[in-house]
Amino acid sequence: QVQLVESGGGLVQAGGSLRLSCAASGRTFSAYAMGWFRQTPGKEREFVAAISRLGVTTLYADSVKGRFTISRDNAKNTVYLQMPNLKPEDTAVYYCAAKSVYRYLSEPGTYDYWGQGTQVTVSS
16 A cells, blocks of 8 residues: 655746645655546546656656656655646645555556545636
8 A cells, every 4th residue: 555645736827837746655656657637527537747766757748848847766665746836727636545466557547545635726
């Protein structure tokens, strides 16, 4: 079992920044690839970014590529999502997730563990 707890969400104005954190406990954190997803009411959970076990490889959704940055610190069992220049359309509940295989990263159904989510609201 892996327990994931997100933090760092909040209310910001457009153009502002947030850094989300996801702290993991349980099994060896470095054994898992990590992903960030987001979801708004009435919509499916959307892939945002993913990072490989050692942080060597990353993948981003087109909507955030070049703007958001995913990183991880295996010594701290934490994955981050740096979100500068936020837009109102970034408003969502953001979830982190863990999976044991670095494939199908954009498919939420392939992840093994999920956090409870953190709300990000960007006002215009």
